[in-house]
Amino acid sequence: MGSQYSQVWDLDVLFPGGSESVKFDTYLKDLSDNMDRLESNLADIDLSILGEDSSSLEKMINTLDLTTKQLNEASAFIGCLSAQNVNDKKARLLVGRRNELFAIYQSSLTKLDNLLVKIEESSWSKLVNSVELKPFSFILDERRRLAKDKLPPAQEMLLNDLSVDGYHAWGEMYDAIVSKMTVHINQDGKEENYSVGQAANFLNDADRQKRKAAFTALEGAWSEQSDLFSETLNHLAGFRLQTYKHRNWKDVLKEPLTYNRMDSKTLEVMWQAITENKQIFVSYLQRKAQLLGLEKLSWYDLEAPIVSSTEKVEYDEAAKMIVEQFGKFSKKMATFAQRAFDENWIEAEDRPGKRPGGFCTSFPDSKQTRIFMTYSGSAANVATLAHELGHGYHQHIMDELETLNQGYAMNVAETASTFAEMIVADAAVKNANSMEEKISLLEDKIQRSVAFFMNIHARFLFETRFYEERKTGLVSADRLNEIMEEAQKEAYCQELEKYDPTFWASKLHFHITDVPFYNFPYTFGYLFSLGIYANAVEAPETFEESYNELLKDTGRMTVEELARKHLNVELNQLDFWQKGIQLCIKDVEEFLELTETKQ
Structure with a gap:
């Protein structure tokens, strides 16, 4: 069929x-x-x-x-x-x-x-x-x-x-180099060639040897090009720093905070709340290592499934589940998602020659959306699909407004997408057919919390420290590796056995010219969406209208004003962030309880 x-x-x-x-x-x-x-x-x-x-x-x-x-x-x-x-x-x-x-x-x-x-x-x-x-x-x-x-x-x-x-050309140079890269992975004594995006899909394979082989091959590919990538990164940062100097901007965070319509105190308090709550996530990392029969996790184990026989989710099945779960919160959201599948708005085919990663882009004149990803049937792929559809729905609501009022920033953009992802992830856990499946899906959900609280934190720490060093001159590829690994060790509380020092080269976001610090808005969006999700669960009958009104205001308010008007909260207070993190902690506590006997 x-x-x-x-x-x-x-x-x-x-x-x-x-x-x-x-x-x-x-x-x-x-x-x-x-x-x-x-x-x-x-x-x-x-x-x-x-x-x-x-x-x-x-x-x-x-x-x-x-x-x-x-x-x-x-x-x-x-x-x-x-x-x-x-x-x-x-x-x-x-x-x-x-x-x-x-x-x-x-x-x-x-x-x-x-x-x-x-x-x-x-x-x-x-x-x-x-x-x-x-x-x-x-x-x-x-x-x-x-x-x-x-x-x-x-x-x-x-x-x-x-x-x-100058500036944009360095970003394009990075894209051009990546597009030509081929990753050679040795599996079962046979070497196969993959694009960067295809090779990255192996990092959540159940077989540790395959994950390790893919990671080693990817690390080798990025290292081989690291001198070129250090050029692109250094010159992008150099252009920005020269611009800031002439504008008399002292703080490198001024541009990303202004772009995200966000106060520095909000950012500071958000990271404080996360740092103060990391210990429970360290316990999760330790338990996952035990379940995989390891003393400590390595970077390539972070996305590994904890059961070896994880079922692949067919694309049609993922589509049906997403539409069904969206419909429990918003009929309009479900209708939008169904249209995206029916009218072929999604590029999901797993084939060579595609750019790595995923994105959602909108056509405001045609009032349509297109979603790009590489789908291979994993739970993470389903989450990405829901995530990008959340972005698309946000723009769908904004289509009713003047174009100039549709310019919402990245942090609130990530709110709508993460909320959509959360709906699907929660539903998957609740509808699990067995205890093993429930544990697996719950763990997949926790992986996202760890990504936002630890991986994104590492990116933020890296970029902050890199810019400080770049002010005094070019930073070598070797030194970039050191700064990256130091940031990862701090963000993951020294809990991993092996880190990914070339991550600065492999992550497109460090080389993108839209805006620097393409990291903390993801964590903001994740925690902000948890507040919205709590409201949806508490009052589903009034949720759709209030959610749509919040989305409409994302292009014409600061995030502090948005939170005050629609959620009645202050973002520069620890309480708001603590409540969001507490929901994630509950997931970890349940996971630790369910896996107690499996050690």
């Missing part, structure tokens, strides 16, 4: 012909015309009469909203093309074109910011509260405030232009 759902996404319904699409070429020309129109609209604004006549500003904001929508649509399509086939040379050229368009767009935004700063305070309040501009008041206020903290417009525009072949 054939599969009900395709594991290959449909991009032709958006722009037929892939990277050779004529329709997409036309779309890019239209986008370019609108960018020119935006420039013209900006030039037409007369500051001297804005107090009496705001029509020129309103016209410009409407053009900006449309341009933003089209640019995000084009960017999403190009991202999909380059991910589905790393050997698509035309797609790589389109990535360059996308970066050029973003540079032009950023220059327009810089000009806008300069205009906003020049508007007198007495006129400003009246302008942003006018009927036409009030929907954009948060975004405009935010842009005006942040513009005061940057370089003069001409210098900011120069930075944007130079970043295309």
Whole structure:
């Protein structure tokens, strides 16, 4: 019997012909015309009469909203093309074109910011509260405030232009190197070649020898390229640090905190709560080692199943379960997920030539979503699928708003995805057919807590320390290995036998140019979603509407305001974080109890 759902996404319904699409070429020309129109609209604004006549500003904001929508649509399509086939040379050229368009767009935004700063305070309040501009008041206020903290417009525009072949080029160089990498794994005396993404799937194999062989091969592959990757990482950080120096920004966390609309005290208290509660997770690591017959776990044992005969979950079965469980919390969420499967919005096929990792990208003009991953039937794959569908649902709710109000940050983006993942993980544990299956699924759930509290913490510690050292000069590949291993030892409380010193090279997030510190927002989203999940369980009848309202506000509030309005909590207090962590601790306590007799 054939599969009900395709594991290959449909991009032709958006722009037929892939990277050779004529329709997409036309779309890019239209986008370019609108960018020119935006420039013209900006030039037409007369500051001297804005107090009496705001029509020129309103016209410009409407053009900006449309341009933003089209640019995000084009960017999403190009991202999909380059991910589905790393050997698509035309797609790589389109990535360059996308970066050029973003540079032009950023220059327009810089000009806008300069205009906003020049508007007198007495006129400003009246302008942003006018009927036409009030929907954009948060975004405009935010842009005006942040513009005061940057370089003069001409210098900011120069930075944007130079970043295309400087800053962003280093990120692209990393992607180009990874796309060419082949991992040689020796299994049963026979050497096979795999892409990085395929090789990584072996790290949760039940057979320890296979995990170790894959880990060793991956470590060798990353080490072989480590000098090149140290170049990309050093120059990305160098570009950022030079930018910060000229803007007179003293703290390297200023950019990621601002991007995430988050206060430093919130971040500090979150990590404090986690650090104070790590001991129970150390007990889990020790128990898992005992169950696997080991003295201590190694890095490649962290995702290992604790039972050797874990059942593979067929793709159709995963789809059915996800839709069914989403429906218990939100009919709208279930309907969205069903549409994603029915209309082939998901690229899940396990094949060579794909980019590693997973993501969700949205097409705001078409009001569609696409999800990218490599599905091999593990419980972790099912969780990833639910996670990415959570991202897609978040954007689906945002489609009702103006494009400029859809710009939510990474930390709240991870809230919706983690909440969706949690629904499926909890359901799997509750519906387990046997005690062994329940223990296995519960352990899979705990693995995610360990990832957010320990793995992500290691990434945060690494990046913090790397930036401090980078301020005084280039950091060698060997030293990067040392900083990474030191961070992992601290984050995992010295509990592992072997660590992964080349993790800084293998993790795309360290080389991404969207924003630095692509780590702590995941942990924030995880714990924030636990608060939302608790509300859903306590009051399921009112949950759907309140959840959708929270999601709508994610692009027009700080996270502290969001928590205050929708959850009635203060994020700079330990209490909130402690309650979320306590739910995770309960999972560990249950796991320790159920496995007591299995030692």
